[in-house]
Amino acid sequence: CDLRDLPPMVASELSHVHTRPIDFVCDSEARRMMNKVKDLQVEMVVCSAVDALPSNIKLPCIRIHKATWERKSVHEQRVEILLSLGTLAQDVRSARTLSQPGCGLTLLVRLEHSINNYLHVVRLLHIEGEQVEPQAELCLGQPSKDFGLVLKHFGLLLTGKLEWLIAEMAKRC
Template sequence: MCPGLLLLCMVASEVWDAETRPIDFVCDRESRRDLNTVADMEAALADCDVLKTLPSPIQLPCIKVHKASWERKSAQEKRRDIAVSLGALTGSVRVVRTLSQPGCASTLLERLEHTVNNYLHIVTHLDITGSVESPVLSCTPQSTHSLSTVLWTFSRLLTGKLEWLMADLTHRCPRR
């Protein structure tokens, strides 16, 4: 089977179920693991010889956390922090994708953009009450021309800040 066709099939199979609610994402760790396809994208990247350096840099999400400061933030602030990072990442990926030649690189960037957008949609639709302030990044943005670095950093955002936010929200989950 053609690697591009295989990758396209994988992308199509990752469409977020429109009936799934963000609270289901919070309460079901297995759903979060299933949605996290970074390892699959890293494997696809290894098979994508043409993609050594991106044509334009991608802004990396903020992943560093000062634990005490993070714990003092409200759930609204944590969500905003993650959403701003995801929004900046998806915007950067979209720009680079438009500059990429069709083929393996473009398909992988499209898959990454789709995945980041899924997470952004979920995070922004979490039912978290509190005051809405203007969004701010929790770090000085860095950027890279390496898709491998982008994938690693994105994975760290998902397994770090996002998981910590989910842990804060589990009290809303129905008892089993």
């Protein structure tokens, strides 16, 4: 991707790309600043171009059965989140490539950027005793072309499963 092809407003979000994993775990303010879902939801209201996405996006599973989640190791929780984020990023990238220039494309670029930031940070999280990536089932919800629903599920993934993982890891801060 050539940076000259990206809309100018994307550059405004680059300041949080360098959030260190330890900041992400131990500083809830750093996580709050990195979460751009509410900003995207506000901008979506004025952009009718994203009412219907050009392709389906598989929604991540956001429901958590507390007892089942707590039985999983931190490693398994992390892998499950990485799989969800990776699939979401791939589907958003596909929708972006099919989008026409305009505010819809700009929002998809910003969403993809945000998802990739989370992927980067979660990949770099140091989990003690982690040697081999455990296997995890990829849990996906229904496919959707509704940008608002995609944002909602992404936000709930961040405030749900990811925050539960961080809460466990933050005990070492």
